[in-house]
Amino acid sequence: MCFLSETHLDNAKADNVRRHAGFDRMIVHESDGWSGGLLLMWRDEISVHMQGVTKNYIDVIIEEEGGWKFTGIYGEPEWN
Numbered sequence: 001m002c003f004l005s006e007t008h009l010d011n012a013k014a015d016n017v018r019r020h021a022g023f024d025r026m027i028v029h030e031s032d033g034w035s036g037g038l039l040l041m042w043r044d045e046i047s048v049h050m051q052g053v054t055k056n057y058i059d060v061i062i063e064e065e066g067g068w069k070f071t072g073i074y075g076e077p078e079w080n
Contacts, residue, residue, distance in 0.1 A: 001046060003058070003072035007037035014039050027060070029053050040072055 002021065007014065007028075014028040014037075023041035027050055034069030040058045042048055047063040059071045 001040070001042040001048075001062075001070075003070075004039040004041075005037070005072065005074035006035075007031060007039050008034060009037050009039060017041075025051060027058050029055055029058065036074070038072060038074055040070075 002023065008020070008031045009017065010030045014026060017039065018026045018041045021041060025048065027040045029036070029038040033078055036055050038053075038055070038058050040060065041047070049061045049062060049063065051059040051062050053059070056066040056072045056075055057071055060069070062068050062070055
């Protein structure tokens with residue numbers, strides 16, 4: 001399983017990355033021009049159920065070893 005943030009990818013380019021990296025499945029939130037973009041990739045032997053996707057997170061349940069939750073987060077850093 002691999003999570004990438006700030007990918008700058010659309011669906012087609014994300015799928016190309018997935019194939020080249022050797023993963024079978026993916027969830028993608030496309031970038032907005034030159035900013036953002038999230039990509040979660042995994043192999044078929046892992047059972048992943050999507051819970052939610054926004055420009056700031058991908059939230060899934062992984063049904064392995066009793067089940068667990070994974071949330072990949074991206075947020076613009078602010079110093080205040």
